Amino acid sequence: MRLRSLAVLGVVTVLLLTGCAPEVEVSPSPSASAPTPSPTPTPTEEPIVAPTAAFDVTCDDVNAVVAGLLGAPVGAEKDTLGLTSSPGWYPGPAQYMMQRAGGIACSAGDGETFDPDSSPDAYWEIAIVPDAQTIIDGAMKRQAGGNADLTLWCDEGLCVMTLREGDVLLTGTMKSPALVKGDEDRVRAAFEGILASAAGTLREFEYGPSEIAAVQCEALLTAEEVATLLGTHVEIVDFTKLGGWGIPAEVYFVNDGGRLCMYAEGLDVYNDATLITLTTLPSGAWAFEKLDGGTPVTVTGADAALKGVDFTGRSVLDVRVGLDWLRFSTADSAIAPSLVPVAEMAVEHLTRGRPAPQ
DSSP states (O other): OOOGGGGOOOOOOOOOOOOOOOOOOOOOOOOOTTTOOOOOOOOOOOOOOOOOOOSSHHHHHHHHHHHHHHHSSOOOOOSSSTTTTTTTOTGGGGHHHHTTOOOEEEEOOOOOOOEEEEOOOOOOEEEEEEOOOHHHHHHHHHTOGGOOOOOEETTTTTEEEEEEEETEEEEEEETTOOOOOOOOOHHEEEEEEHHHHHHOOOOOOOOOOOSEEEEHHHHHHHHHHHHHHHSOEEEEEEEGGGOOOOHHHIIIIIIIIOOOEEEEEETTTTTTTTEEEEEEEEHHHHTTOOSOEEEEOOTTSSSEEEEEEEETSOOOEEEEEEEEEEEEEEOTTTTTHHHHHHHHHHHHHHHHHHHOOO
Protein backbone atom coordinates (compact mmCIF):
# COMPACT_ATOMS: atom_id res chain seq x y z
CA MET A 1 0.00 0.00 0.00
CA ARG A 2 1.02 3.63 -0.25
CA LEU A 3 1.63 4.72 3.32
CA ARG A 4 3.53 7.67 1.95
CA SER A 5 0.22 9.44 1.39
CA LEU A 6 -0.63 9.32 5.11
CA ALA A 7 0.76 11.67 7.68
CA VAL A 8 3.60 10.02 9.50
CA LEU A 9 4.02 11.88 12.76
CA GLY A 10 5.81 11.51 15.95
CA VAL A 11 5.41 7.10 14.75
CA VAL A 12 7.55 -17.54 20.89
CA THR A 13 10.02 -18.46 20.86
CA VAL A 14 8.11 -21.53 19.73
CA LEU A 15 9.00 -24.96 21.00
CA LEU A 16 7.93 -27.94 18.94
CA LEU A 17 8.32 -31.18 20.84
CA THR A 18 8.45 -34.21 18.60
CA GLY A 19 9.28 -37.83 19.09
CA CYS A 20 7.90 -41.31 19.17
CA ALA A 21 5.12 -42.16 21.58
CA PRO A 22 6.22 -44.73 24.19
CA GLU A 23 4.59 -48.12 24.30
CA VAL A 24 1.59 -48.21 26.58
CA GLU A 25 2.23 -50.12 29.78
CA VAL A 26 -0.65 -51.46 31.83
CA SER A 27 -0.19 -50.63 35.50
CA PRO A 28 -1.68 -52.85 38.16
CA SER A 29 -4.88 -51.58 39.71
CA PRO A 30 -4.26 -49.68 42.94
CA SER A 31 -5.20 -51.47 46.13
CA ALA A 32 -8.15 -50.27 48.15
CA SER A 33 -5.80 -48.74 50.71
CA ALA A 34 -3.77 -46.80 48.17
CA PRO A 35 -4.64 -43.09 47.79
CA THR A 36 -6.57 -42.18 44.67
CA PRO A 37 -4.61 -39.63 42.62
CA SER A 38 -6.35 -36.32 42.08
CA PRO A 39 -7.45 -35.75 38.50
CA THR A 40 -5.37 -33.30 36.50
CA PRO A 41 -7.35 -30.08 36.21
CA THR A 42 -8.43 -29.06 32.74
CA PRO A 43 -6.70 -25.82 31.69
CA THR A 44 -9.08 -22.90 31.52
CA GLU A 45 -8.80 -19.87 29.28
CA GLU A 46 -7.67 -16.75 31.11
CA PRO A 47 -10.45 -14.19 31.47
CA ILE A 48 -10.46 -11.17 29.18
CA VAL A 49 -10.31 -8.16 31.47
CA ALA A 50 -9.60 -4.55 30.60
CA PRO A 51 -6.60 -3.07 32.41
CA THR A 52 -7.28 -0.77 35.36
CA ALA A 53 -5.54 2.61 35.37
CA ALA A 54 -2.85 3.17 37.97
CA PHE A 55 -4.69 6.22 39.34
CA ASP A 56 -8.21 7.42 40.05
CA VAL A 57 -8.64 9.83 37.14
CA THR A 58 -11.07 8.92 34.35
CA CYS A 59 -11.96 10.26 30.93
CA ASP A 60 -15.12 11.73 32.45
CA ASP A 61 -12.84 13.95 34.56
CA VAL A 62 -10.81 14.93 31.51
CA ASN A 63 -13.91 15.57 29.40
CA ALA A 64 -15.23 17.99 32.01
CA VAL A 65 -11.96 19.94 32.17
CA VAL A 66 -11.66 20.25 28.39
CA ALA A 67 -15.31 21.25 27.98
CA GLY A 68 -14.71 24.01 30.54
CA LEU A 69 -11.69 25.27 28.61
CA LEU A 70 -13.40 25.21 25.22
CA GLY A 71 -16.78 26.43 26.43
CA ALA A 72 -18.68 23.30 25.39
CA PRO A 73 -18.15 19.61 24.63
CA VAL A 74 -16.69 18.89 21.21
CA GLY A 75 -18.71 15.73 20.66
CA ALA A 76 -17.75 12.16 19.71
CA GLU A 77 -15.89 11.73 23.01
CA LYS A 78 -14.18 8.37 23.37
CA ASP A 79 -11.79 6.60 25.71
CA THR A 80 -9.00 6.07 23.17
CA LEU A 81 -6.36 8.09 21.41
CA GLY A 82 -7.70 10.26 18.61
CA LEU A 83 -7.08 9.69 14.91
CA THR A 84 -7.58 13.09 13.27
CA SER A 85 -3.89 14.02 13.36
CA SER A 86 -2.32 10.68 14.16
CA PRO A 87 0.36 8.58 12.47
CA GLY A 88 -0.87 5.98 10.00
CA TRP A 89 -0.06 3.16 12.44
CA TYR A 90 -2.47 4.41 15.11
CA PRO A 91 -5.83 3.02 13.93
CA GLY A 92 -6.48 -0.22 15.78
CA PRO A 93 -4.18 -1.66 18.47
CA ALA A 94 -2.06 1.47 19.02
CA GLN A 95 -5.12 3.53 19.98
CA TYR A 96 -5.18 1.58 23.25
CA MET A 97 -1.47 1.89 24.04
CA MET A 98 -1.99 4.14 27.08
CA GLN A 99 -4.36 1.71 28.81
CA ARG A 100 -1.85 -1.09 28.26
CA ALA A 101 0.68 1.08 30.15
CA GLY A 102 -1.62 1.72 33.11
CA GLY A 103 -2.91 5.05 31.88
CA ILE A 104 -5.91 6.55 30.14
CA ALA A 105 -6.45 8.06 26.70
CA CYS A 106 -9.33 10.44 25.99
CA SER A 107 -10.25 12.23 22.77
CA ALA A 108 -13.08 13.92 20.91
CA GLY A 109 -13.87 15.35 17.51
CA ASP A 110 -12.80 12.53 15.17
CA GLY A 111 -14.80 12.16 11.99
CA GLU A 112 -16.11 8.84 10.77
CA THR A 113 -13.30 8.49 8.24
CA PHE A 114 -10.00 10.15 7.44
CA ASP A 115 -10.18 13.20 5.16
CA PRO A 116 -6.71 14.32 4.01
CA ASP A 117 -8.09 17.63 2.72
CA SER A 118 -9.78 18.88 5.87
CA SER A 119 -10.00 18.48 9.61
CA PRO A 120 -12.73 19.30 12.13
CA ASP A 121 -12.89 22.79 13.60
CA ALA A 122 -12.42 21.35 17.08
CA TYR A 123 -10.84 18.16 18.31
CA TRP A 124 -8.64 17.17 21.22
CA GLU A 125 -6.66 14.30 22.70
CA ILE A 126 -5.33 13.92 26.25
CA ALA A 127 -3.32 10.93 27.51
CA ILE A 128 -2.17 10.38 31.09
CA VAL A 129 0.26 7.61 32.06
CA PRO A 130 2.35 6.57 35.08
CA ASP A 131 6.11 5.95 35.07
CA ALA A 132 6.79 9.45 33.80
CA GLN A 133 10.54 9.47 34.42
CA THR A 134 11.17 6.23 32.56
CA ILE A 135 9.11 7.36 29.59
CA ILE A 136 10.76 10.79 29.40
CA ASP A 137 14.26 9.37 29.77
CA GLY A 138 13.62 6.78 27.08
CA ALA A 139 12.12 9.25 24.63
CA MET A 140 15.00 11.69 25.11
CA LYS A 141 17.49 8.87 24.66
CA ARG A 142 15.88 8.07 21.32
CA GLN A 143 16.36 11.64 20.12
CA ALA A 144 12.78 12.76 20.69
CA GLY A 145 13.97 16.31 21.28
CA GLY A 146 11.11 18.70 21.95
CA ASN A 147 8.56 15.90 21.82
CA ALA A 148 9.74 14.70 25.23
CA ASP A 149 10.20 18.11 26.86
CA LEU A 150 7.81 19.23 29.57
CA THR A 151 6.15 22.11 27.78
CA LEU A 152 2.92 23.95 27.13
CA TRP A 153 2.33 26.39 24.32
CA CYS A 154 -0.74 27.89 22.72
CA ASP A 155 -1.34 29.73 19.47
CA GLU A 156 -4.52 30.85 17.76
CA GLY A 157 -6.85 27.86 17.88
CA LEU A 158 -4.31 25.35 19.21
CA CYS A 159 -2.64 24.24 22.45
CA VAL A 160 -0.02 21.47 22.78
CA MET A 161 1.19 20.24 26.14
CA THR A 162 3.39 17.75 27.96
CA LEU A 163 3.01 18.20 31.73
CA ARG A 164 4.13 16.23 34.75
CA GLU A 165 3.21 15.88 38.41
CA GLY A 166 5.36 13.45 40.36
CA ASP A 167 5.59 10.26 38.32
CA VAL A 168 2.46 10.99 36.28
CA LEU A 169 2.79 12.31 32.72
CA LEU A 170 0.11 14.16 30.75
CA THR A 171 0.44 14.81 27.04
CA GLY A 172 -2.11 16.19 24.65
CA THR A 173 -3.35 18.51 21.93
CA MET A 174 -6.43 20.70 21.75
CA LYS A 175 -7.73 22.47 18.66
CA SER A 176 -10.61 24.93 18.94
CA PRO A 177 -11.53 28.50 17.98
CA ALA A 178 -11.89 29.08 21.74
CA LEU A 179 -8.12 28.84 22.20
CA VAL A 180 -5.88 31.86 21.66
CA LYS A 181 -2.21 32.74 21.90
CA GLY A 182 -1.30 33.33 25.52
CA ASP A 183 -3.74 30.74 26.90
CA GLU A 184 -0.95 28.77 28.58
CA ASP A 185 -1.73 29.86 32.15
CA ARG A 186 -5.44 29.17 31.75
CA VAL A 187 -4.83 25.71 30.30
CA ARG A 188 -2.18 24.80 32.87
CA ALA A 189 -4.45 25.82 35.75
CA ALA A 190 -7.29 23.73 34.34
CA PHE A 191 -5.17 20.57 34.29
CA GLU A 192 -3.46 21.07 37.66
CA GLY A 193 -6.28 19.36 39.50
CA ILE A 194 -6.28 16.40 37.11
CA LEU A 195 -2.55 15.90 37.53
CA ALA A 196 -2.65 16.31 41.28
CA SER A 197 -5.45 13.77 41.60
CA ALA A 198 -3.61 11.26 39.40
CA ALA A 199 -0.34 11.69 41.28
CA GLY A 200 -2.09 11.52 44.64
CA THR A 201 -3.80 8.22 43.88
CA LEU A 202 -0.92 6.59 42.00
CA ARG A 203 -0.44 2.90 42.77
CA GLU A 204 1.59 -0.04 41.50
CA PHE A 205 0.67 -1.34 38.08
CA GLU A 206 1.46 -4.66 36.39
CA TYR A 207 1.42 -5.22 32.66
CA GLY A 208 -0.96 -7.94 31.50
CA PRO A 209 0.44 -11.29 30.32
CA SER A 210 1.24 -11.59 26.62
CA GLU A 211 2.84 -13.99 24.16
CA ILE A 212 3.85 -11.20 21.77
CA ALA A 213 5.17 -8.35 23.92
CA ALA A 214 8.50 -7.17 22.49
CA VAL A 215 8.59 -10.07 20.01
CA GLN A 216 10.37 -8.97 16.85
CA CYS A 217 8.58 -8.81 13.51
CA GLU A 218 10.63 -11.66 12.06
CA ALA A 219 9.40 -13.97 14.81
CA LEU A 220 5.79 -13.12 14.04
CA LEU A 221 6.00 -13.23 10.27
CA THR A 222 9.03 -13.37 7.98
CA ALA A 223 9.52 -11.38 4.82
CA GLU A 224 10.07 -14.64 2.94
CA GLU A 225 6.69 -15.99 4.01
CA VAL A 226 4.89 -12.88 2.81
CA ALA A 227 6.91 -12.80 -0.41
CA THR A 228 6.02 -16.40 -1.21
CA LEU A 229 2.33 -15.72 -0.64
CA LEU A 230 2.21 -12.47 -2.62
CA GLY A 231 4.57 -13.59 -5.36
CA THR A 232 6.78 -10.50 -5.10
CA HIS A 233 9.92 -9.33 -3.32
CA VAL A 234 9.26 -8.20 0.25
CA GLU A 235 11.40 -6.46 2.87
CA ILE A 236 10.62 -5.78 6.52
CA VAL A 237 11.05 -2.03 6.98
CA ASP A 238 12.70 -0.65 10.11
CA PHE A 239 9.95 1.51 11.64
CA THR A 240 12.50 3.46 13.70
CA LYS A 241 13.55 5.20 10.45
CA LEU A 242 10.16 6.89 10.29
CA GLY A 243 11.40 9.54 12.74
CA GLY A 244 9.29 11.56 15.14
CA TRP A 245 10.09 9.36 18.13
CA GLY A 246 8.21 10.91 21.06
CA ILE A 247 6.07 10.03 24.06
CA PRO A 248 3.51 7.82 22.20
CA ALA A 249 6.24 5.88 20.40
CA GLU A 250 8.11 5.35 23.67
CA VAL A 251 4.97 4.04 25.37
CA TYR A 252 3.90 1.80 22.49
CA PHE A 253 7.14 0.28 21.29
CA VAL A 254 9.14 0.20 24.54
CA ASN A 255 6.84 0.16 27.58
CA ASP A 256 4.03 -1.80 25.94
CA GLY A 257 6.13 -4.02 23.68
CA GLY A 258 3.84 -3.27 20.72
CA ARG A 259 5.06 -3.71 17.18
CA LEU A 260 4.74 -1.98 13.82
CA CYS A 261 5.79 -4.46 11.15
CA MET A 262 5.88 -3.06 7.62
CA TYR A 263 6.20 -5.59 4.80
CA ALA A 264 7.20 -3.46 1.84
CA GLU A 265 8.58 -3.57 -1.70
CA GLY A 266 11.88 -2.16 -0.47
CA LEU A 267 13.63 -0.50 2.46
CA ASP A 268 12.97 3.13 1.51
CA VAL A 269 10.23 4.03 4.00
CA TYR A 270 9.07 7.04 1.97
CA ASN A 271 9.26 5.77 -1.59
CA ASP A 272 8.79 1.99 -1.55
CA ALA A 273 5.18 0.86 -1.23
CA THR A 274 4.18 -0.93 1.95
CA LEU A 275 2.19 -4.03 1.02
CA ILE A 276 1.00 -5.29 4.41
CA THR A 277 1.26 -3.72 7.85
CA LEU A 278 1.06 -5.64 11.12
CA THR A 279 0.42 -3.81 14.40
CA THR A 280 -0.10 -5.44 17.78
CA LEU A 281 -1.48 -4.79 21.24
CA PRO A 282 0.03 -7.21 23.77
CA SER A 283 -2.66 -8.44 26.20
CA GLY A 284 -5.09 -6.46 24.05
CA ALA A 285 -7.90 -9.02 23.79
CA TRP A 286 -10.11 -6.71 25.87
CA ALA A 287 -9.73 -3.97 23.23
CA PHE A 288 -10.33 -6.44 20.39
CA GLU A 289 -13.66 -7.28 22.03
CA LYS A 290 -14.66 -3.61 21.75
CA LEU A 291 -14.40 -3.63 17.95
CA ASP A 292 -17.69 -2.80 16.28
CA GLY A 293 -18.83 -3.36 12.72
CA GLY A 294 -16.38 -6.00 11.53
CA THR A 295 -17.38 -9.19 9.75
CA PRO A 296 -16.41 -12.44 11.51
CA VAL A 297 -14.09 -14.65 9.47
CA THR A 298 -12.24 -17.89 10.14
CA VAL A 299 -8.50 -17.70 10.73
CA THR A 300 -7.08 -21.12 11.52
CA GLY A 301 -5.63 -21.23 15.02
CA ALA A 302 -7.06 -17.88 16.14
CA ASP A 303 -9.62 -17.42 18.88
CA ALA A 304 -11.52 -14.84 16.83
CA ALA A 305 -11.09 -12.71 13.72
CA LEU A 306 -12.90 -9.79 12.09
CA LYS A 307 -12.39 -8.17 8.71
CA GLY A 308 -13.29 -4.59 7.99
CA VAL A 309 -12.02 -1.15 7.02
CA ASP A 310 -10.06 1.23 9.24
CA PHE A 311 -10.27 5.01 9.74
CA THR A 312 -8.01 5.63 6.74
CA GLY A 313 -9.93 3.33 4.38
CA ARG A 314 -7.50 0.41 4.46
CA SER A 315 -8.68 -3.18 4.50
CA VAL A 316 -7.96 -4.69 7.90
CA LEU A 317 -8.05 -8.11 9.50
CA ASP A 318 -8.16 -8.11 13.30
CA VAL A 319 -7.13 -11.33 15.00
CA ARG A 320 -7.28 -12.37 18.63
CA VAL A 321 -4.88 -15.08 19.75
CA GLY A 322 -5.23 -15.83 23.44
CA LEU A 323 -4.94 -12.51 25.24
CA ASP A 324 -3.23 -10.70 22.35
CA TRP A 325 -4.55 -8.60 19.44
CA LEU A 326 -2.90 -8.45 16.02
CA ARG A 327 -4.08 -6.28 13.13
CA PHE A 328 -3.10 -6.93 9.50
CA SER A 329 -3.87 -4.11 7.05
CA THR A 330 -3.36 -3.12 3.43
CA ALA A 331 -4.36 -0.23 1.19
CA ASP A 332 -4.15 -2.45 -1.90
CA SER A 333 -7.51 -4.07 -2.69
CA ALA A 334 -5.74 -6.77 -4.70
CA ILE A 335 -3.81 -7.81 -1.59
CA ALA A 336 -6.79 -7.72 0.79
CA PRO A 337 -7.81 -11.37 0.12
CA SER A 338 -4.30 -12.42 1.17
CA LEU A 339 -4.68 -11.05 4.70
CA VAL A 340 -6.29 -14.26 5.99
CA PRO A 341 -3.51 -16.63 4.82
CA VAL A 342 -0.89 -14.11 6.00
CA ALA A 343 -2.55 -14.00 9.41
CA GLU A 344 -2.70 -17.79 9.56
CA MET A 345 1.06 -17.98 9.08
CA ALA A 346 1.61 -15.55 11.96
CA VAL A 347 -0.88 -17.34 14.19
CA GLU A 348 0.85 -20.63 13.47
CA HIS A 349 4.06 -19.21 14.90
CA LEU A 350 2.20 -18.21 18.06
CA THR A 351 0.10 -21.33 18.56
CA ARG A 352 2.58 -24.05 17.56
CA GLY A 353 3.48 -26.05 20.62
CA ARG A 354 0.26 -25.31 22.49
CA PRO A 355 -3.25 -26.52 21.76
CA ALA A 356 -4.97 -24.47 19.10
CA PRO A 357 -8.11 -22.61 20.23
CA GLN A 358 -11.30 -24.62 19.84
